[in-house]
Amino acid sequence: FAVKGRQSLLREENKEELHKYITGIVRNNNQKLLRINSVQDHIHLLLGLKPDISLSDLVRDIKTNSSRFINEKQWVKGKFHWQEGFGAFSYSQSHLDRVIQYIDQQQEHHRKKTFKEEYLALLDNFQIKYDTRYVFEWLQKE
8 A cells, every 4th residue: 555645755764663563553453464565655565364354454454553653653744644545466375475575675676667557567467457547646647
């Protein structure tokens, strides 16, 4: 999921603390966080989910509590918000190593491809129909 307005508000110096906090949220919901990584404007999580919580409820808890945490820490000027919605894709056990490598290499990956390009490519790869007007709120009109 992304920062509201796709602003670059997630700073490198806060990354480890934010990741630990989100890991705690996932664990407190009795779920398993397999990998987490973020860049300035979005975050990737690889989760192992038990059937006792819906993905949307878990993401809501993560976004709500981590927003509150970021605001309490005053890491940004003004009020921090995650953008509405999120993207979720399922993977088989045999693909986990590749997904983990992909998440770990986000900083390098985004030197070559924007988040928008990345996300739209994922939608295309998974053959998900979409209208670009409703995928994300983008700061700049394209």
